[in-house]
Amino acid sequence: MKDVWKLPAIAPWEKSCGKHPTQKPLSVLTRLILASTKPNAWILDPFTGSSTTGIAANLANRRFLGIDQEEDFLKISIERKLEIENAKIASSYRKKLQGFNDKKELELFLLQEPQVEYQKEIKI
Ligand SMILES: C[S@@+](CC[C@H](N)C(=O)[O-])C[C@H]1O[C@@H](n2cnc3c(N)ncnc32)[C@H](O)[C@@H]1O
Numbered sequence: 001m002k003d004v005w006k007l008p009a010i011a012p013w014e015k016s017c018g019k020h021p022t023q024k025p026l027s028v029l030t031r032l033i034l035a036s037t038k039p040n041a042w043i044l045d046p047f048t049g050s051s052t053t054g055i056a057a058n059l060a061n062r063r064f065l066g067i068d069q070e071e072d073f074l075k076i077s078i079e080r081k082l083e084i085e086n087a088k089i090a091s092s093y094r095k096k097l098q099g100f101n102d103k104k105e106l107e108l109f110l111l112q113e114p115q116v117e118y119q120k121e122i123k124i
Helices: 026-036 052-059 071-084 087-096 105-112
Strands: 042-045 063-066
Touching: 026 052, 042 052, 052 063, 052 071, 052 087, 071 087, 087 105
Parallel strands: 042 063
Antiparallel strands: none
16 A cells, blocks of 8 residues: 555545535545454544545444534435445445455455454443
């Protein structure tokens, strides 16, 4: 991986549930999440907009909590989340994501990632 990433702009299918004015490409957030988290990690975006971070997180088998002050953006976020609860749609999105060598690379990578067990309680 190089230190300058060249990834394409947002594709029309990424706006299937509506538009957010500063929406980022899923490919960028997916790369960031894979580079910095492990499977099942919790990811928080307190200014979530249309929740591209959350969609990338869930597509990559990470958990997500998003917060936004605008109800309309939260409605788009919920629509996007419901959309990828359909396993066929989620799989098709993983295949469409740019930045991988081929269509199957992301799904194969996710299958091979070592699973992490998180502590259920924190001892103080
Ligand atoms: C620049 S957008 C970022 C969206 C998303 N995180 C992204 O990277 O595409 C910032 C979002 O923060 C929300 N926001 C701004 N101030 C906020 C606040 N005080 N509490 C919650 N959300 C806020 C806006 O409604 C907007 O959707």
